[in-house]
Amino acid sequence: MDPDDVRRALVRIAHEVLERNHGAGDVVVVGLQSGGVALAERLVQLLADIDGAEVPCGKLDVAFYRDDISIRPVSPEEVTRIPVDLTGRVVVLVDDVLFTGRTVRAALDALGDHGRARAVQLAVMIDRGHRELPIRPDFVGKNLPTRRDELVDVSEAGVAIGDMVERLAERDVAPVDLEDGR
């Protein structure tokens, strides 16, 4: 996907969010740290452009809720900011890539500590498969079949699939650590 493809997918998702929820009245958009945050901000902007809705935008770091916390070093990348009480609201959780589902599982637990949302919907730019938990997205930019050992990268330059070992070497990360999650 090139940047235009990503933009078009995001516009479609914005329309789908509005359609599903009959407008954006109770919607709160929450981006997952770190890949989902920029997408969440763009989605909120699109909701404003399309519907004139002012939708609160938060960011969530799930480090303290992960299930692999004692298996490998887990540290938050940024401070969580949820601008409103989520009780009674519809949360649209945004992430760049949906893979094993473990991050989303942690995010659902984390959201619960910010109030009892009426519903949580999941929007992802890429669904790459290989789920390890019964989690499915509500809004998908693109379904992208991958091998487990590949790495999907969503950035301003669009979406790219890389060889995981090469990518990790670039980022100076030990490959074994990322074997079972993202």
Next chain:
Amino acid sequence: MSGRDLLSIADLGREGIVDVLKLADSFAEVSEREIPKVPALRGKTVATVFFESSTRTRLSFETAAKRLSADTMTFTAATSSLSKGESLRDTVETLDAMGVDAMIVRHACAGAPKQVARWVRAAVVNAGDGQHEHPTQALLDCFTLREALASRAGVEPADDLSGVRIAIVGDVAHSRVARSCVLAYGALGASVTLVGPPTLLPATTAGWGVEVSNDLDEVLAEVDVVYLLRLQSERLEESLIPSLGEYSERYGLTRDRARRLRPELLVMHPGPMIRGVEIDDEVADSPRCLVTRQVRNGVAVRMAVLFRLLTLGDRKASDDGQERRSA
């Protein structure tokens, strides 16, 4: 924290301190929630092992552990088998055998936590050892100062304290807080001046990287922060100061002195404060005094310390660690 213990600020270095402060930012957010609790340390056990009295440090660590969903155990010297003659080593090894993951140790002897760390598999945090160090106090002070300076300037907290001038005032010679603070402030780039009567200043400060003064008023005119230390009343008996009144007059933030302070000057104190000696009520209860914030931030900072030690440090339960221990 490269290793599995936090015994001295020197264990962390600048990078480690910055890391703890950033992690504490996240835990400060957790502490503000309606449900200020995360499941991060579920299944871990944190024991506070205090051979000396404490109010805030022990409660702060216990609150921190609970907010991380760890279980807590409390050991108090006075009600333990120590009074039946059990040794320090047997005491901590007993706790270790119960499967404690972290021990928060306070002891009147400098170096006791380090000794404990050699004996046990649990991660050890020094919560104050004699006149040596009190690292988590210094970390929470750095966090508080960084937060106060940022909120005043209306910006995000900076990584370091470079350019900030801090006076540490009072009984520096006998203060473990002062020792940890000098290391931590120094590592973050602040400049530190120690102020007190010659009898209460260290015999030598070579290698400390600090200035020394006996004139509080002169220093007050130049610094951004005054960090007051508690005057331990037994110092009077040791004839290190002539009288409480005279000490207060020369080295306390008295009402008179407080009224001459520049409005932007910040006041900190590790507690317990002795009002009327090192600090006047008027100063202690003014907005420039960060004592309440220090206490509140203590929980978030100790959450960060526990989280780092129990998740990011060496694998405690590994055979490797076991070998290293018994070596």
